[in-house]
Amino acid sequence: MIAYLSGTARSVRADSVIIVAGGVGRLVTVTPAHASKVRDGMEVELHTDLVVREDSLTLYGFESADERSVFQILLTVSGVGPKLAMAVLAVLGADGLRAAVAGEDKKTLTSVPGIGAKGAARMLLELTGKLPAGGVGLPGTASTAAVAPGDQVVDALVGLGWKQAQAENAVADARAATPDAPVPALLKDALRTLGGRL
Structure with missing residues (x-):
């Protein structure tokens, strides 16, 4: 099992990133909030879990x-x-x-x-009774960077199952409330807005 991965980020998407280590690039599925913190060329560290299915091997990455x-x-x-x-x-x-x-x-x-x-x-x-107590992330994990919000948040919401129009409206509402919010904060605000509409 691949339990930890450290390397250089490449091809960052709304819900995945390729981590290049030792000349090999591994596609890792991550949460949109985590993906929004990563930039191409950035050194990152991830705790990982390899999920084996009959027709696929998928690597999931986590900050802690x-x-x-x-x-x-x-x-x-x-x-x-x-x-x-x-x-x-x-x-x-x-x-x-x-x-x-x-x-x-x-x-x-x-x-x-x-x-x-x-x-x-x-x-x-x-x-109930099964979840572990809270932990801490890796010291080398990419930190949140303030960037202009954009289509990345909408893409992330669509990837999570909302319709394009719902995602765009939620992002617009979140941006109106906090115009200079960084991407992770904008994503959380949009998710909170969408949660209230269900």
Whole structure:
């Protein structure tokens, strides 16, 4: 299993990045918030989890071992696959998920695209007492950089399951509230807006 990866970022997309290490580029799926912090040529470190399926090998990357642990635990929940687990981390984050489970907050869980009332109830039942305490990221992990918000946030939201028009409206609302917000903050505000519309 590939549990850790360090190298140079290439071809950064809304939900993935290629990490070049030892002359080999590995495609790693990450959350949109994490992708927004990475730039081509940047040295990055990721905790990773290799998900093996009958027809694919997919590498998922995380800023901390804690986030990776939460992802792995999410995969044990009935009906939760890697894509939905990443959506949970993208919308709520590890700490947000912990808070939602501790508070038995179904509404917060249903703010994640793909999770309905039944799915939220099942997650609460299966995750109670299983989530680890919070952790810290790698010291070398890319730090948040303030950049002008743009289509990257809309693309990330569409990738998480919202329609283009919904994503554009949410980003416009978030930008109107905080015009100079960096991309990660804009993404969180847009997700919060969309969550309130579900």
